[in-house]
Amino acid sequence: MGYRARLAVAAGMTAAFVSIGIVVHDGRVLGLAIPYLVYFTWIVLSHPGKAEVEIRRKIHPARVPVGEEIEVVLTAENHGPDITSFGLEEVLPDGVTAADGETSALAPLPTGGRIEVSYTIRPSRGEYEFPPVVVKRWGRFSSAPQVERIEIPSSLLVFPRPEPLEEIVIRPRRTLVYSGTVKANVGGAGIDFFGCRHYVPGDDVRRINWRAYARSGRLVVNEYEQERIADVNVILDARARAHHCSPTADTFEAAVHAAASLATHFLAQGNRVGLLIYGDILDWTYPGFGRTQRERILDSLAAAALGDKAVFEDLRYIPTRLFPSRSQLVVVSPLAGEEDVETLGLLRTRGYQVILVTPDPLDRWREANTGKTDAASLQLAARIIRL
Numbered sequence: 080m081g082y083r084a085r086l087a088v089a090a091g092m093t094a095a096f097v098s099i100g101i102v103v104h105d106g107r108v109l110g111l112a113i114p115y116l117v118y119f120t121w122i123v124l125s126h127p128g129k130a131e132v133e134i135r136r137k138i139h140p141a142r143v144p145v146g147e148e149i150e151v152v153l154t155a156e157n158h159g160p161d162i163t164s165f166g167l168e169e170v171l172p173d174g175v176t177a178a179d180g181e182t183s184a185l186a187p188l189p190t191g192g193r194i195e196v197s198y199t200i201r202p203s204r205g206e207y208e209f210p211p212v213v214v215k216r217w218g219r220f221s222s223a224p225q226v227e228r229i230e231i232p233s234s235l236l237v238f239p240r241p242e243p244l245e246e247i248v249i250r251p252r253r254t255l256v257y258s259g260t261v262k263a264n265v266g267g268a269g270i271d272f273f274g275c276r277h278y279v280p281g282d283d284v285r286r287i288n289w290r291a292y293a294r295s296g297r298l299v300v301n302e303y304e305q306e307r308i309a310d311v312n313v314i315l316d317a318r319a320r321a322h323h324c325s326p327t328a329d330t331f332e333a334a335v336h337a338a339a340s341l342a343t344h345f346l347a348q349g350n351r352v353g354l355l356i357y358g359d360i361l362d363w364t365y366p367g368f369g370r371t372q373r374e375r376i377l378d379s380l381a382a383a384a385l386g387d388k389a390v391f392e393d394l395r396y397i398p399t400r401l402f403p404s405r406s407q408l409v410v411v412s413p414l415a416g417e418e419d420v421e422t423l424g425l426l427r428t429r430g431y432q433v434i435l436v437t438p439d440p441l442d443r444w445r446e447a448n449t450g451k452t453d454a455a456s457l458q459l460a461a462r463i464i465r466l
Contacts, residue, residue, distance in 0.1 A: 089119035131159030132188070134167075134212055136231045144240035145204050148178065153196040153212065155188065162188040166215035166224065167196055172207040172235075175200055185215075202237050204335065206382040209233040238381035239336045241343035251432045253405035254307040255351065273302045310353075310366060310403045311345040313338050315380070316394070316412030317358025319387040321419075333438035334411045335380050341409055341436065342376045354379055355401065357394070359386025363401060394422040405430040413437055 092115040100109035137152045155167050165188035171177065180198030188194060212231055215224035275288055278298030291299040315338045316322075322331040338354065345352045346369065353366035354376045364379050366372075394410075395418065402408065408431045414420060426433050 086119065089115050093119055132157050132162075132165070132214070134214070134229055134231060136209065136212070136233050138233055138235055141234065142236045142238070145237055146201070146240060147237075148199050148201050149235065150197070150199050154193060155195075155214070156193040157188045157190055159190065161190055162216055164217035164224075165194060166213075167194050168213040168215070169196060169198070170210040170213060171200070172202075172209055174205065175202045175207060202235065204237050204239055204332070204381060207235040207237070209235070236378060236381050238377040239339040241340045241377075242336070244340055244344045247341075247344065247434075249309065249311065249345075249407045249432065249434070251309045251311075251405060251407040252430055253403065254309045271303060275299045275301055308349045308351065310406035311350045312353045312355060312366065312402050312406060312408050313342050313345075313376075314397065314408060314410045314412075315354065315356045315383060316410065316414075317356050317383055317385055318415065319358075319385040321413050321415040322385060330413050330438040331385055334413070334436075335383055337436050337438060338411045339377060339380050341411070343373055345409075346373050346376075352376070353401075355397070356380075356383050357397060358384065359388055361398065394419045395425070397422070397426075399426070399429065399431075402431065405432075407432045407434070409434045409436065411436045411438075 093112045096108055096112035096115065100106065100112065133156045135154045135156075137154075139150050139152075140147075141149075143149055151169070153167060153169050155165065157165075164185065166183070166185045168183040171182065177198045178201045181196060182198050184194050184196050186194055209231070211228035214227045214229055216227075217224050275291060276299070278287065278300050282300045286300040286302075288299045288301050291297075315334060317331070322329075322334070342352050342354060349368070351366045351368055352372060354362075354364040356362035356379060362379055362383070364372075364376050367375065394412070394415075408426060410423065410433060412419065412435070414435075414437065423433050423435060
C-alpha cells in the first residue's frame, strides 16, 4: 500500500472513531481512535518527503569494438532537503556484467551532497539499452524505503572489431569510372600490360612500341589495363538453420566478424560497399564510400542476430534487384545444403562475380579445446566430424 493510501486509511479510521465517540458520548470509543492517530503521526513523520535529486549516467565511450572496456558513472546530486539514507542501484542490461567496481551505493545524502557509482563493463557484440535506475529513500523514522525507478535513456553499441586482411583479388564484370585497385579489363592508363593498338594523334609518344613499329612499319602504342573502383556487396547469412551455434562452435559470430573485416577491407581500397543481412528481416545498408559508410556497416553488424523465418529459409530469395548488375558479391555463409550451392551458381549465371567465405566450426572447436586434448586426438575428431 502506498503512502497516500496508508495516510487516507489512518485518517479515515481516526475520524470515524472520534465522530462515533462524540455522538454516543462514550470515551471507550474515543480511545479506539488513539492507535490510528499514532499510526497517522508515524506515517507523516517517517515519510522522506518530496525528493529533488538529479540523477545522471555517463557512458564512456558509448560506441566501442568488441573487447574494449567501458566506464559507466552514475551520479545522484541532492538539490532538496536532507535525506537520512539514500540508495542508488544500477540495473545492467541482459547479458552485461560488471568487470570492476560497484553498481550500487547506500549513504546519507545531505542538501548539496552527491553519491557516485562507478564501474566498468566489457560486453559482447550487441546493441544495449539500460533499464531504469532503482532509487531507495528512507525517512528519519521509517523502517521501509520508498522505491522509485527513474528512466535515464542510455544506449550502448558494441560492434565487431575488423581484422586486417591480405590482398583479395576481385574481377567483377562491371566497374565504376573512378580510379581504384580493381582490374577493369579495359585498356588505358595502368600498370599491367593489356595490349596494343594503332597510334592515334594525341597519344603519349612514350607509349609507342618501337619494336612493333620496326617489324610492321606502323606506329603502335602499348595499352595497360585500367584499375578502377567497383561495387562490392557483402551478404551475411543470418539464418539459424545455416549456423552451428554452441558454446564451442559459434559460426555466426565468426561470420559477423568476417563480414566486418571484408567490408572494411574493400572500403579501404576505395570501392563502393553495401551490406545485406539475410535473416529475420532483410537489413540492407545502402552502398557507399569511406569512413562514414564503414561506421554504418559496423553499426548494422553490431545488431545482427540469427533468424528463423520460413520466408527467408533459402538463399534463393536473396533480392538481387538491390545489387548493381555484373557487380561483385561476397557471401559469408556456412551454407545449409546443396540448394544454397545452386543459388550461388545461379547468381553467377546472372552476371555477378561471387566470393564465398565459409566459417569453419571445427576451427572454433579446436581453438576452444587446445590444451585440453592432444593434437592427434583433435585431428582424428575433426576427420570424423567432416565425414
